[in-house]
Amino acid sequence: MKIEDKLFLDRFKVDEESHLKIIDSQKCMKDCPEQPCLYLCPANVYRLEQDHISVNYEGRFPRGGYGISHKFG
Amino acid sequence: MKESFDVAIVGAGPAGISAACILADSGVKAIVLERGEYPGAKNMSGGVLYGHNLAQILPDYTERNCPIERNIVESRIWYLSKEGGYSIGYRDNIFTTDRKYNAFTVGRAKFDRWFAEQASKKGALIVPSTTVVDLLRDDKGSVIGVVTSREDGEVRAKVTLLANGINSPLAASTSYRAEPKPEEVALAVKEAVELPTELIEQRFGVSSGDGVTIEILGEITGGMDGVAVIYTNRDTLSLSIGANLADLAASKLKPYELIESFKQHPMVAPLIAEGQPREYIAHWLPEGGYDAMPNLYGDGYLIAGDSAMLFNALHREGNNLAMASGKMAAEAIIEALNKGDCSRNGLAGYGERLAESFVIKDMKKYRNFGRFRYQHKEIYNQLPRLASFAAREMLTVNGIGKKQKQKLIMQEIRSKTSLFKLIRLLWRGWRSVK
Numbered sequence: 001m002k003i004e005d006k007l008f009l010d011r012f013k014v015d016e017e018s019h020l021k022i023i024d025s026q027k028c029m030k031d032c033p034e035q036p037c038l039y040l041c042p043a044n045v046y047r048l049e050q051d052h053i054s055v056n057y058e059g060r061f062p063r064g065g066y067g068i069s070h071k072f073g
Numbered sequence: 074m075k076e077s078f079d080v081a082i083v084g085a086g087p088a089g090i091s092a093a094c095i096l097a098d099s100g101v102k103a104i105v106l107e108r109g110e111y112p113g114a115k116n117m118s119g120g121v122l123y124g125h126n127l128a129q130i131l132p133d134y135t136e137r138n139c140p141i142e143r144n145i146v147e148s149r150i151w152y153l154s155k156e157g158g159y160s161i162g163y164r165d166n167i168f169t170t171d172r173k174y175n176a177f178t179v180g181r182a183k184f185d186r187w188f189a190e191q192a193s194k195k196g197a198l199i200v201p202s203t204t205v206v207d208l209l210r211d212d213k214g215s216v217i218g219v220v221t222s223r224e225d226g227e228v229r230a231k232v233t234l235l236a237n238g239i240n241s242p243l244a245a246s247t248s249y250r251a252e253p254k255p256e257e258v259a260l261a262v263k264e265a266v267e268l269p270t271e272l273i274e275q276r277f278g279v280s281s282g283d284g285v286t287i288e289i290l291g292e293i294t295g296g297m298d299g300v301a302v303i304y305t306n307r308d309t310l311s312l313s314i315g316a317n318l319a320d321l322a323a324s325k326l327k328p329y330e331l332i333e334s335f336k337q338h339p340m341v342a343p344l345i346a347e348g349q350p351r352e353y354i355a356h357w358l359p360e361g362g363y364d365a366m367p368n369l370y371g372d373g374y375l376i377a378g379d380s381a382m383l384f385n386a387l388h389r390e391g392n393n394l395a396m397a398s399g400k401m402a403a404e405a406i407i408e409a410l411n412k413g414d415c416s417r418n419g420l421a422g423y424g425e426r427l428a429e430s431f432v433i434k435d436m437k438k439y440r441n442f443g444r445f446r447y448q449h450k451e452i453y454n455q456l457p458r459l460a461s462f463a464a465r466e467m468l469t470v471n472g473i474g475k476k477q478k479q480k481l482i483m484q485e486i487r488s489k490t491s492l493f494k495l496i497r498l499l500w501r502g503w504r505s506v507k
Contacts, residue, residue: 003329006264006353036322042262042329042355 003044020045025052078104078198080406081219081230083205084237085112087392088378090188091130091399092234092406097195099407104228105189105197106221108204108237113185116356120181120311121145121286121304124174126393129400131191135174140183142306143284144169145176147277151340153291154461158340162285169283178284178304178311208233208247208374215416216373231415232373232406236399239359239379250367250376255322256447257361257382259299261315262328264336266348270308276344277305288389291457293335295326298446298453301335302389303344310345312336315358317447328355358391359384363440369427370420375402385435387442387506394432401426438506445505449498451490456498459486 022028028035029052037046037053047054080096082089085107096103109115127134135141146169149162168175189199207220209227218229235250237243239258244250270281277285284305293301299316314328314335321328335341359365359382366382369375377383378395385394405423409415427433446452463482467475486495 001333001350003327006329006350009350009353034322036325039325039327040260040318040321042260044327044329 007043020055022053022055028053076104077218077229078102079230079410080104080232080234081106081228082234082236083219083243084235084378084380085109085189085199085201086116086185086236086238086378086395087188088380088395088399088402089234089236090185090192091396092236092377092403093189093192093197093199094130094195095400095403096406097192097197100196101403101407101410103197104230105192105199106203106205106219106228107189107199107201110202111186112189112199112201113182114201116181116185120179120392121176121389122179122184123176123390123393126396130396137191138187140179140187141174142178142180143279144174144282145178145286146279146283147285148176149285149287151287151289151291152457152460153289153293153338153340154457155292156339157461157465158291158457159460159464160340169280176286178286178306180306205237205243206246207243208249210373214372216371231410232375232420234399234402234406235374235376235380236378236395236402237380239357239382241380244380249371249374250380250382253357253359253361253365253382255319256317257359257365258318259315259358259360259386260318260321260328260355261313261358262332262353262355263311263313264332264350264354265306265309265311265352266345267309267351268345268348272347273305273308273310279305286389290452292454293331293338294453295324295331296450296454297321297324297326298450300386303341309351310348312341312345317360318357320447329353358386360386360443362386362443363433363436366436370405370417370423372416375405375420375423377402383432383436385439387439388435390435394435397430397432398427401430401432441505445501449501451498455489459489 038048045056047056079101080103082093082103082105085105089105093103093105131137147162147164149160152159193199204222205219206222208216209218209220209229211217216233218227219233220227245252274281279285287303289301293314294316297316297320301314304311312332312335314332336345359379361382367376369381377398379391381398383394383398384391402423405420405426408422409419412419462485466478466482
């Protein structure tokens with residue numbers, strides 16, 4: 001079962017504004033070699049694009065942010 | 074909402090609602106603020122509760138139609154390699170008679186909602202869809218209420234009880250608790266798989282309404298410090314797997330891939346065959362133990378439940394530590410209100426109650442258990458492999474004598490580890506939980 005299908009099981013009530021924000025994109029690309037947000041997020045919200053990490057907002061859980069990634073950097 | 078209360082409770086989970094019930098019983102004016110659109114909306118569904126702790130809050134919980142999924146009559150432990158594994162279990166008839174509802178499964182979304190309704194019937198005010206974004210403090214730094222996300226959202230209270238779980242943006246922004254370090258939390262994902270009620274009872278060999286829990290260790294967590302569980306609910310099975318966050322970050326294994334391979338394990342797949350996945354949820358578990366606990370109370374506030382890192386990983390006890398600490402917090406608050414002293418001093422009854430109870434005693438007993446598991450990854454890779462190898466060889470009938478087989482097994486064990494290391498591991502493991 002793919003993660004997209006798993007998330008489809010959950011009832012979504014998407015807020016108008018994302019609670020997940022990347023404050024400093026440069027930091028993700030330069031100061032965080034491991035980029036654990038790409039692996040740890042159970043909803044696979046963070047995707048690596050060419051020059052930044054994007055937040056795939058509607059894919060996330062409707063239950064609080066896992067604002068953890070910066071701690072690994 | 075510029076109103077004032079005796080007590081403001083942040084979070085309508087087991088800790089917050091337990092406190093609200095006890096406070097309302099004594100006629101204390103309490104408000105419970107919940108960020109989910111209803112209590113339980115943000116909780117991981119499917120968990121085990123204990124009748125003893127619930128009865129301390131609501132002695133008549135069965136008459137109040139507590140939404141129990143299944144009464145647990147058997148607990149199993151599995152130790153798995155990739156290909157197979159060991160299973161031991163214990164079932165006792167006493168859990169269907171004299172000690173019925175010693176342990177039972179609930180869906181947290183349903184249970185929390187019901188639990189909050191009981192508090193509300195007793196007179197507590199429950200306000201969902203309301204996020205607490207800050208704490209109000211006087212010029213001396215004492216907490217005198219909270220700021221919510223609503224317009225004019227200040228709520229003044231003589232005491233504030235922080236019962237808002239481990240993953241708390243409020244804790245991060247106000248630092249009433251240090252942000253947990255990656256190795257102090259586990260990240261777990263859970264899936265609910267729907268099956269016909271009778272099929273669940275057939276597959277687990279239980280009578281109608283009875284259920285089984287399975288706790289699982291071994292190679293399923295990909296060499297990471299972690300655990301998986303299977304809980305039986307009325308018409309779903311809760312499958313959950315989690316691992317230490319620092320291990321997950323280092324391994325680059327994705328949580329949802331972990332649960333997919335767990336579901337395909339030969340011991341798991343037949344139990345969920347033909348089932349329909351219904352829910353997928355993720356949650357943090359506070360596994361830092363005794364040494365990661367914050368100051369549990371201060372001037373004008375207390376912390377209870379997951380938020381206070383009260384969690385017993387070995388005995389899967391989080392909900393009941395939350396309930397017990399919520400109850401003790403409420404009792405200490407009542408004491409403080411009667412004395413008219415809501416300072417750290419006035420609330421000290423909370424610390425005393427916790428210290429005398431099983432809550433802190435258990436936290437101390439297992440304070441080194443987390444570190445032991447984290448430092449001995451062989452529990453999750455090498456040992457289950459060797460254990461499976463031994464059983465597989467002994468059980469295979471192929472014309473080789475048993476003595477010869479024993480020799481082969483010992484050779485394999487010695488080539489991978491040593492007897493000394495095994496004994497040392499057992500010794501350290503024992504020491505960490507004794």
